[in-house]
Amino acid sequence: MAKKNRNVAIVGIGQTEYSSHKEYQNQPEMINEAVRAALNDANLTLDDIDCVVHGNMELFECVHQPDLWHVLGTGSYGKPAFRITTGGTTGATVVCAADNLVASGLYDVVMAIGFEKLQEAGSTTAGITNMADPLWYRHLQTGALTSAEANLLIDEFGGERSRRAAMKHRIMMDKNAALNPRAHRRFGLEYEQLEDLMNASPPLVGELRLIHMCSQSDGACVMIFAAEEKAREICSRPVWIRDHIAVHKEEMVANNYAWEKPETSHHRAARILFERNGITDPVEYFDVFEMYDPSSWWGLDWIREFLLLDGDEHIKMVENGDLNIDGKLPLNPSGGVTSANPIGATAMARSAEAALQIRGDAGPHQIKKEVKHGLASGFGGTMWTVLIMLEKDLDWQEVG
C-alpha cells in the first residue's frame, strides 16, 4: 500500500439535504450548514480545526476562487486553507488531500468541504462541455451525456438484457434513495414499472434516457479527518482510511469509445489498489460500495470495472439482487449519484456515506448486517478515477 507516516481517521461527517433548489441560502450559508453539522458530529469546535480544504467544480456557478468569499461560511478565517478543483472527482480529491495532509504530519485535524449549487448553473451540460479541449472537443462534446457505453453493453449482452439491467439498476437506486432523507430525487419507482420506463422516459442521447441520468442538485458535504492519536482521543467510532488511489488517463474522452476499448481508469485504479492491499476477491471482501454512478448505464458497466469481474457477472449481480441494500454487496445504499448530484460534493458524499455505514449511523438506509470494509469511488474529467478504501478496524495486514 501507499506509504503513510501515520494512520488517518474520519471523525466527523456533515451533509446538507440535497435538493434541486436552495434559494433561501447563498453559497457560504449552504456550506456553513454542513460545516456546523460536521463539527457537531465530531463534537469539535472551529478552534480544533488546523486546516481547511475546499473544493467544487469550476465553471458551473461562474464564480472563481469561491474559497475566498466562502470564508464567511467555511470557518477557515485565520487558518491555512487550500482549494481543489478536479471536476467531478473534486470531492474525492479533497478527501485524498485531507488524508495526505494528516498522514504527512503537517496537520492533526483537517476539515474537508465539497459543495455545488447547480440551481445557480444555467446549464450543467454546457458547463461540462467547456471543460473539454478548446481547440477541438469543446465544439463537439455534449457534456457528460453519452450512449457509447450503452452501445457497447448492448453489443455484448443484447438489447433486451442490457436495457432491463440498466433500468433495474436505476430502480434499485431509487429504492435506496427512498430510504435516505437527504437524497434529492425519490420517485418511488417500482420494479413493475421497468418496461414502462424503458419506453416512456424521454431519450437524451441514444440509449441514455432522462430517467437514467443523474440529477442537478444543490448541497454540501463536510468531513473531518484526524491523526490516529487525536482520533482515539476525540472519537469513539473512528473510520480508518486504509488507502486511496487516483488514476488520470491521458486519453481524449473519445478514446474510451475507440474500436479497441482501452483499460479504463476505473479498472486500472481497482487493479493496482487491490493488488497492493492483498484484496483478491473484492465482492467477498467489501461490505459496502458507494460508487460515483453518473448514469445507470455507466453505473451498470462500472460494477464490472471496479470489482474486476469477468463476462456477465456484473449483470447477473444486478439481476439476482446481489447489490441490493440487503444483498451480498450493497451498492449505493444512499441512492447514489442518479439520486443526488451536487457535483463538487458528490464524490465526497460517496466516502461520507460509506463511513456512515461503517459507523452504523447511516439512518434509515443503514445496511442491516455489519459493515467493516467500505469502498468509495470518484469520477470526473476525461475519465479519471479516485478510489478510497475505508475500514472499521485498524487491523489490516501490510502487503509487500
Add this chain to the structure above:
Amino acid sequence: MAIRREDTADCFVMPGKMVLPVQYFAGRVGSKFIISLRDDKKILGVKCPKCDKVYAPPREFCEKDLAKLDENWVELGNEGIITNYTIVNYNDRHLPLKAPYILALIKVDGADTPFAHIVSGIDPDQVTIGMRVKAVFAEKTTNTILDIAHFVPVID
C-alpha cells in the same frame, strides 16, 4: 515528417468564447438586506451576539465564531465615512460607470465593516479617507446593491 516543438512556422491562435447562463441567490439574509434597500430605503446589518461586531452587508453566521446572526438585525445609518478608496481610470463593458469614477469602502454609521460602493458628486482628486458620505437611493430599482445608486459627500 517530423515536427519539433521549435517548429513554430505553423502555429496558430484560435479564437474561443465561453458563454454560460448562471443565476445567483442572495439567500434569506441577503434578500432581506436588498428588499430593505429597495422598499424602505434603509440599510440593515446584523450584530454578533458573541463578539458584538456589526456586519453590513449582513450575513447568516459570524465567520470568526460561527455564532448565528440572523436574529440580531440592526438598522444602520444612511450616512457613513470613507475608509478607503480607489479611482477607476479605465473603461470596460462590465463596469457600472464610465471612467473616471470613485470606488470607495464606506462604513455606514453603526456598522463595523465597510462595503464597496460608488461615490459621486465630487471630483476624483477631491476624495479623502474619513470623508462623510450619504446614500442616494436608486429611483429605478434592480434588486441589487445598486438599489443604492451611489454615495455623495455630506456638505456641512
Add this chain to the structure above:
Amino acid sequence: MAEYFGTNAEAVFATMPERFIPEKVQDVDVTIGYDITGEGGGIWLVAIQAGTLKAEKIDSELPECSASIKTDAETFVGGSLGRIDLNAAMFAGKFKVKGDISVMTNILPKAFKKFSLAGEEQAEEFISIKAMPSINQRFATGAHMGQWFKGLMNKKFYAAKCPSCGRIQIPPREVCAECVVRSDDFVEVGPNGTVANMDIVYYASPDPLTGKVRSTPYVTLYLWMDGTTPGECLSFDLNPKDTNRIQRGMRVRPVWNEVRNAGIDDLLYFEIDD
C-alpha cells in the same frame, strides 16, 4: 369531497377565474383536459382563448385537447399547492401529460397566479440575479496541433506516431503518455474511417461557444480513421442528412468546407461513404 393538504381538486378549478391573468395570454388558444382519478377526482376541461377563460367539470370523456393530464387527486392538489414536486411525480408515472407539454411548462404558469390555501401567507421573496457571462478567449495551438490544423486546410489528416509503442494519436499530441516519450513523427491518415461508436443526441443543450441552443437531433461519431491504431479515435459530427441511416461499423468520408482557414470549421462533417 375528499380533502388533500386542507383543500380539494374542485377548489383548484373554482378559483381559476380569480387567479386568471388575461393580459398574459392574449395570443393563446389552447384547451387543457384533466382526468383526475381517485376520491375527489373527475374530468375537467379548461379552455384559454384570446384572453378568455372557461373552466368546467364535464360528465363525458375528455375530447381531443392541446394537452391532457392524467393524475390522481392527491398529486394534483399537492402539485397545485407546490407541496408535491410534479417533475418527480412525472418521473414516477403519477402525473402524465399527453400532447403539447409546453402548455404545462410555458402557458399555464403565465396564465394563472399560484393556487394557495385561504389565509396562507404569501410566499417569501428571495432575491436572485440572472447573468450570461460571455468571455472572449484565444488559444494557441502549439506546433503539434498547428500541424493538424494546417493539414485540415489542405484536406489532409496528420496524426502523431509514438516512436516507442507505435500508436497513432489523432488529433496529434506532443507526447505518448503511456510510454512517456515525445511523439514527433507525423503520418498522414484517413481521409476515410469506420464508425467505432456514436451518439445520437436528442437533448438540446446550449453551445458554450455561443450560448445558443443546439438544434437536435445531431450525431457525434467516434471514428477509427484509416491508418491509425484501433485504440485511438477521432470524434466529429455527422452530416445531418445521414442521421437516420447511420450505423456503427459503417464507412464514412469527410466533407470539406470550400473556404478553409486552418480551423475546426475547415471540416464540415463526415458522411456515409456509399
